[in-house]
Amino acid sequence: QQQVKQSPQSLIVQKGGISIINCAYENTAFDYFPWYQQFPGKGPALLIAIRPDVSEKKEGRFTISFNKSAKQFSLHIMDSQPGDSATYFCAAMTSGTYKYIFGTGTRLKVLA
C-alpha cells in the first residue's frame, strides 16, 4: 500500500514532442504528489507538485494531471527539449508525516 508505481521505465521522444510519465498509488492517505527531476551526478530537484483538490496544475511546459478516483497522476512535458533529458521520479506524501514514497523513475531522452 505504500508503493508508488511508475511507468514507463524509459522514454525516448523527439524534440518538440510530448513526454508523458504515469504514476499510480494505493494509499488514499497520500495528499501531496510531487515530481522530481534528476540529472546525472546530481540530487533530485522538485519540478512541480499537486494536491488532490485540483485535477491539473501547469507550470510552463510541465503539467500534472491528477485523477483521484483512479488514484493516478501523470507528468506531461510539452515541447520536449534535449535539456529535459533526465530521470524523473514521482512521489507521494501524507501531510504531517513528511514521509515521501518515490516511484522507480523514468529515464527520458529527448532527441535533437
Add this chain to the structure above:
Amino acid sequence: EAGVAQSPRYKIIEKRQSVAFWCNPISGHATLYWYQQILGQGPKLLIQFQNNGVVDDSQLPKDRFSAERLKGVDSTLKIQPAKLEDSAVYLCASSNTGGGGELFFGEGSRLTVL
C-alpha cells in the same frame, strides 16, 4: 541560501570495511532524511529525523547501518561492515516542515564496495 551539503562525494572501499557520510542540511530545516539510491531505482528512505529525534528508521538495516543527528543540525550515516549490495548513492535531504515540506536534496555520496 546554501543548499544541502554532503561529503565525501565518492568513496570506494573493500567489503567488510566501514564508511561514514556527512550531511549539513539547509539552515533552519528541522527534518533531515537519508535515502539510498541504487542505480536505476528510486530513492529509498533509510531514516528520517525531526530535529534530533528519529521519526522513521523502519528500513534502516540496523545490524550494519547507523545514523545520528547531534544538536538537530548535521547528520552522519555510518555503514559497518559494508557489503557489496551497499553500493549506491546515499542522498541526504532536508525540509522545512513549516514551509510546506518540499524536499531539498544534496548531490549525494556515491559508494562503491569492492
